[in-house]
Amino acid sequence: MTVCEAPGKVYLFGEHAVVYGEPAVPAAIERRATVTAEPREDDHVRVEAEDLSLDGFTVEYAGGTGDRPDVDVPTPLVEAAMGYVDAAVEQARDAADAPDAGFDITVESDIPLGAGLGSSAAVVVAGIDAATRALGEPLDRRELADRAYQAEYEVQDGQASRADTFCSTMGGAVRVEGDDCEPIDAPNLPFVVGFDGGAGDTGELVAGVRALREEHGFAADTVESIGDLVRTGEDLLADADPAEPPEPELLAELGELMDFNHGLLTALGVSGRSLDAMVWAARDAGAHGAKLTGAGGGGCIVALDESDATETALSFTQGCEEAFRAELATEGVRVVEP
Numbered sequence: 001m002t003v004c005e006a007p008g009k010v011y012l013f014g015e016h017a018v019v020y021g022e023p024a025v026p027a028a029i030e031r032r033a034t035v036t037a038e039p040r041e042d043d044h045v046r047v048e049a050e051d052l053s054l055d056g057f058t059v060e061y062a063g064g065t066g067d068r069p070d071v072d073v074p075t076p077l078v079e080a081a082m083g084y085v086d087a088a089v090e091q092a093r094d095a096a097d098a099p100d101a102g103f104d105i106t107v108e109s110d111i112p113l114g115a116g117l118g119s120s121a122a123v124v125v126a127g128i129d130a131a132t133r134a135l136g137e138p139l140d141r142r143e144l145a146d147r148a149y150q151a152e153y154e155v156q157d158g159q160a161s162r163a164d165t166f167c168s169t170m171g172g173a174v175r176v177e178g179d180d181c182e183p184i185d186a187p188n189l190p191f192v193v194g195f196d197g198g199a200g201d202t203g204e205l206v207a208g209v210r211a212l213r214e215e216h217g218f219a220a221d222t223v224e225s226i227g228d229l230v231r232t233g234e235d236l237l238a239d240a241d242p243a244e245p246p247e248p249e250l251l252a253e254l255g256e257l258m259d260f261n262h263g264l265l266t267a268l269g270v271s272g273r274s275l276d277a278m279v280w281a282a283r284d285a286g287a288h289g290a291k292l293t294g295a296g297g298g299g300c301i302v303a304l305d306e307s308d309a310t311e312t313a314l315s316f317t318q319g320c321e322e323a324f325r326a327e328l329a330t331e332g333v334r335v336v337e338p
């Protein structure tokens with residue numbers, strides 16, 4: 001039995017625009033998905049994923065795509081729910097050159113699903129790592145990140161960047177621009193997350209932005225403007241001492257960029273009422289800045305505040321189900337049981 005766990009992430013800035021080649025800076029946070037992989041004698045895959053919105057269920061299916069899992073719920077629901085785990089298993093089989101490998105897989109996660117904290121990437125990264133290790137073919141981190149990206153790319157119909165999967169694999173803060181992915185030195189930033197209890201479908205939201213961008217020049221310009229503000233933010237981070245707590249001026253300037261980034265994401269149609277309400281509650285409480293994180297629609301916002309004021313204000317905000325401080329996960333995917 002092999003167990004691996006991988007972190008979720010928040011976007012300091014750059015989500016959505018990163019899909020079109022602009023840079024983005026996500027940072028891994030200490031909320032993790034844990035995947036257990038146990039090789040089987042046959043070529044079946046049995047998945048236990050208690051957190052899925054189908055209310056906790058177990059499915060078993062044979063290898064290869066197109067197989068109908070043995071479970072009493074409509075096929076599209078199962079496919080939507082199982083897509084990422086399935087894609088991770090396929091990547092592991094391919095990497096280990098073991099097309100008929102079967103597994104018992106268990107997924108446990110403290111990352112809310114579809115909420116912008118990268119639950120899909122964490123499940124895919126931990127899943128591929130656990131399954132390849134269980135087959136005796138561990139991957140180096142770059143290959144793991146690449147295969148995790150391929151898995152997200154397939155499930156999201158070709159609409160995914162490398163940002164979430166690279167960040168979850170490496171941990172810390174990273175910079176992603178097209179195929180170019182690098183860890184960056186960044187000071188430990190005081191992230192506060194507000195979660196509205198809802199979710200957005202990443203594939204659908206990305207498709208919406210793509211359509212807007214193709215239809216309107218000003219929407220394409222908005223995407224480019226996000227890239228410009230990310231480059232400004234990167235310069236700020238590069239000038240900071242990663243070993244020291246962030247200076248107040250740095251927090252103020254990063255916060256301003258986050259506020260701007262939220263405005264541009266709103267213009268692209270990916271915010272929502274409860275996300276906006278949480279962003280304003282954070283700003284009113286004195287946060288340096290606040291924005292939605294991830295694909296949007298519903299889910300989470302991230303704010304910068306070293307005091308407790310934002311977390312407290314969010315916990316009293318209508319529409320906010322949970323508020324918490326998100327610690328930077330300096331370590332990416334890791335082995336819990338080899």
Ligand SMILES: Nc1ncnc2c1ncn2[C@@H]1O[C@H](COP(=O)(O)OP(=O)(O)OP(=O)(O)O)[C@@H](O)[C@H]1O
Nearest residue numbers: 049051081109114115116117118119120202294295
């Ligand atoms: N604990 C889990 N068990 C099984 N599958 C999971 C789990 N967590 C996430 N997933 C898979 O990931 C999907 C959610 O991925 P999606 O990309 O829509 O959201 P996200 O990754 O949480 O947010 P974002 O991509 O905006 O950061 C779920 O529908 C499910 O298929």
Ligand SMILES: C[C@@](O)(CCO)CC(=O)[O-]
Nearest residue numbers: 015016160161163294295
């Ligand atoms: C919306 C998006 O930019 C981030 C989702 O966490 C999609 C992606 O990068 O694949």
Ligand SMILES: [Mg+2]
Nearest residue numbers: 118120121202
């Ligand atoms: Mg995702």
